[in-house]
Amino acid sequence: MKFKSLLLSLGLIAGMNAVHAESPFKVGFVYVGPVGDHGWSYEHDRGRQEMEKHFDGKVTTNYVENVPEGADAERVITQLARSGSDLIFTTSFGFMNPTLKVAKRFPKTTFEHATGYKRSKNMGTYVLRTYEGRYVSGVAAGMLTKTNTLGYIASFPIPEVIRDINAVYMGAKSVNPNIKMKIVWVNTWYDPGKETDAANALIDQGVDIMLQHTDSPAPLIVAEKRGIRGIGQASDMSHFAPKAHIFSIRDDWAPYYIKTTQAVMDGTYEPSDFWGGFKEDILAISSINSNLPADVKAKIDSTYEAIRSGAFHPFTGPITSNEGNLVIEDGYTLNDTELSQVNWYIEGIDDKIPN
Amino acid sequence: MDIDFITQILFAAIKTGTPLLLIALGEVVCEKSGVLNLGQEGMMLMGAVVGFLAAYTTGSAGLGVIAAILMGSTMSLIFAFLVLHLGANQVATGLALTIFGTGLSAFVGSDVVGQTVQGFQPIIIPVLSDIPVLGKVLFTHDLLVYASIVIAITIAFITNKTRIGLILKAVGENPNAANAIGIKVLRVRYLAVLFGGAMAGLSGAYMSLVYTPMWIENMTSGRGWIALALVVFASWRVGNIVLGAYLFGLASIMHLVLQGMGWSISSNLLAMLPYVATVIVMVIISADQFKEKLLAPRSLGKPFDPRQMA
Numbered sequence A: 001m002k003f004k005s006l007l008l009s010l011g012l013i014a015g016m017n018a019v020h021a022e023s024p025f026k027v028g029f030v031y032v033g034p035v036g037d038h039g040w041s042y043e044h045d046r047g048r049q050e051m052e053k054h055f056d057g058k059v060t061t062n063y064v065e066n067v068p069e070g071a072d073a074e075r076v077i078t079q080l081a082r083s084g085s086d087l088i089f090t091t092s093f094g095f096m097n098p099t100l101k102v103a104k105r106f107p108k109t110t111f112e113h114a115t116g117y118k119r120s121k122n123m124g125t126y127v128l129r130t131y132e133g134r135y136v137s138g139v140a141a142g143m144l145t146k147t148n149t150l151g152y153i154a155s156f157p158i159p160e161v162i163r164d165i166n167a168v169y170m171g172a173k174s175v176n177p178n179i180k181m182k183i184v185w186v187n188t189w190y191d192p193g194k195e196t197d198a199a200n201a202l203i204d205q206g207v208d209i210m211l212q213h214t215d216s217p218a219p220l221i222v223a224e225k226r227g228i229r230g231i232g233q234a235s236d237m238s239h240f241a242p243k244a245h246i247f248s249i250r251d252d253w254a255p256y257y258i259k260t261t262q263a264v265m266d267g268t269y270e271p272s273d274f275w276g277g278f279k280e281d282i283l284a285i286s287s288i289n290s291n292l293p294a295d296v297k298a299k300i301d302s303t304y305e306a307i308r309s310g311a312f313h314p315f316t317g318p319i320t321s322n323e324g325n326l327v328i329e330d331g332y333t334l335n336d337t338e339l340s341q342v343n344w345y346i347e348g349i350d351d352k353i354p355n
Numbered sequence B: 001m002d003i004d005f006i007t008q009i010l011f012a013a014i015k016t017g018t019p020l021l022l023i024a025l026g027e028v029v030c031e032k033s034g035v036l037n038l039g040q041e042g043m044m045l046m047g048a049v050v051g052f053l054a055a056y057t058t059g060s061a062g063l064g065v066i067a068a069i070l071m072g073s074t075m076s077l078i079f080a081f082l083v084l085h086l087g088a089n090q091v092a093t094g095l096a097l098t099i100f101g102t103g104l105s106a107f108v109g110s111d112v113v114g115q116t117v118q119g120f121q122p123i124i125i126p127v128l129s130d131i132p133v134l135g136k137v138l139f140t141h142d143l144l145v146y147a148s149i150v151i152a153i154t155i156a157f158i159t160n161k162t163r164i165g166l167i168l169k170a171v172g173e174n175p176n177a178a179n180a181i182g183i184k185v186l187r188v189r190y191l192a193v194l195f196g197g198a199m200a201g202l203s204g205a206y207m208s209l210v211y212t213p214m215w216i217e218n219m220t221s222g223r224g225w226i227a228l229a230l231v232v233f234a235s236w237r238v239g240n241i242v243l244g245a246y247l248f249g250l251a252s253i254m255h256l257v258l259q260g261m262g263w264s265i266s267s268n269l270l271a272m273l274p275y276v277a278t279v280i281v282m283v284i285i286s287a288d289q290f291k292e293k294l295l296a297p298r299s300l301g302k303p304f305d306p307r308q309m310a
Helices: A002-019 A040-055 A069-080 A094-106 A130-144 A159-175 A193-204 A217-225 A256-266 A294-308 B004-030 B040-057 B061-085 B091-106 B134-140 B143-161 B163-173 B175-180 B183-212 B221-231 B238-260 B267-285 B288-290
Strands: A025-031 A057-066 A087-090 A110-114 A125-130 A149-154 A180-185 A209-212 A231-233 A246-250 A271-276 A283-286 A325-330
Touching: A025 A069, A025 A256, A040 A057, A040 A231, A040 A246, A040 A256, A069 A087, A069 A094, A087 A094, A087 A256, A094 A110, A094 A125, A125 A256, A130 A149, A130 A159, A130 A209, A130 A231, A130 A246, A130 A283, A130 A294, A149 A193, A159 A180, A180 A193, A180 B238, A180 B288, A193 A209, A193 B004, A193 B134, A193 B183, A193 B238, A209 A217, A217 A231, A231 B221, A283 B183, A283 B288, A325 B061, B004 B040, B004 B134, B004 B143, B004 B163, B004 B183, B004 B221, B004 B238, B040 B061, B040 B183, B061 B091, B061 B183, B143 B163, B143 B183, B143 B238, B163 B175, B163 B183, B175 B183, B183 B221, B221 B238, B221 B267, B238 B267
Parallel strands: A025 A057, A025 A087, A087 A110, A110 A125, A125 A271, A149 A180, A149 A209, A209 A231, A231 A246
Antiparallel strands: A246 A283
16 A cells, blocks of 8 residues: 555656656747738748747747737737746737736736837837838839829838838939829728728829838739739738739848747847848848839849948938928938937928828 | 819729628618618628638639628528527627627638639720710729619619519518518518628628738628618618718728828828718708608517517
């Protein structure tokens, strides 16, 4: 009897130890749209998958898609933290305050918020220098447009979007002094129906190059249908619009996700405000359409190289806002903090920023 | 603002208003028979996803439309059985249908999110489309837009000028009296509900095959609910429904057009425009009928029990 119970307890202890072995590092992802958007969230998910493959079993990942920005987001992030995630990436601007709130309640978990500007002891931010891609877009658009009217489907009036609108205009103006821009706010990151309506409305008003800050391929599909051109956003959208597609600004999150996960696992993580662009290969120009004229292709390449090498920064003064203020002085280049606070339109954009 | 521009806006308004029109036409027939089907969103989404899947796998948009109609009818059949045979509460069952359809469509369509299909091409009617302005606005649409007008005219004719229409209205106004003279109330209601489901499916197919030829979760964005409101505001009259649907389409477009023209009104206010405009117009249209109350079918929403005499 005694022997049996000894064996039993030994067995139990052994069993418990086996269960208590190395539990993998858990990383959670929160997406504002569906992973099938073939845009922003799709690329984040691709980054997640590559990161998981890279760590070969030591890391398990979990994602929640279609999370609306706001109270629902807080619930989802809390749920991920409570279920044992060690690191959580929240991938949309509107998740900023919910992430901050949850980060306060779970000090042992690390949080990383994309495209925001609030940080804490256990929350960092990571931002894309999307304006680099936009500047190149503007250059290509300015060269290709015949009506000298560019259309921009804008999502929400946050600094990132204002920055990008300015970058497109600057790029276009640098090759085409007669350029005009029409901006439409759709108040959503992902709504193909609205994006389709917006694209059609812009084309009806004379736009012949379509740019978008929203996440679905709908505007490009409209561009293809109506015979104008457009630029893909966040992921390679060339197969949706083989003739209309100029190029796509592609996001590649895998290197950043791998680097950050490794840092948290090693204990060397420090919350920071990471800005990545062409130089870090987190942003790239992909699928440049072969039907572009040779001089446009050359200019795209040279502009990309100039920005990537650091020789040129789009937000270098002198730059005057459309209200007449000198917002960047001659020769001065905005630093990252100043970039995150851009709230003016450059001279030449005949519009007011909505509030 | 030149004539070309106005033409384009009107063209877009009709295109945008068509999904609303299709589903409202189905619902008005259903409601005229006395059944309130709140499951429009769910049926529309299921129609959209099934129609898309069929078109995606077979390459034929036409098959997609047929599949969508069948799906919409099937969904409404479930509703009809619960409500007409088992006497379940119409409002609750309709809501359940919406939630069910929304979730099921997301699940069924999860593999093809973001894929596209070759939708319907516009059919340009010769001669008529050469009329300045009206020609381009009315006669250069795709098949489903024309179909929606034809269906609207047909329903108006049947409801107002034929015996079938009379039977439909009788069942909706006073099912007990209709039953007393030998009309099979439940059968009429079944058929009306099925028609409503078919139209919802067709409207869904229009969304996913023509309007934005992709499948995205929840792509109907509340149009089913707007259609329900539209039917009420239009006092259950087909002519008003057509007007209201296109008006809604126009206002939806204007919100984007005005922004593009540089009007610096808050885009959120502009987004309210369609809803506000539709409400205002409908109120004006039915102002003189206020005294007669809304022309709701008197038995709308009430279950009919053949065993119970009035």
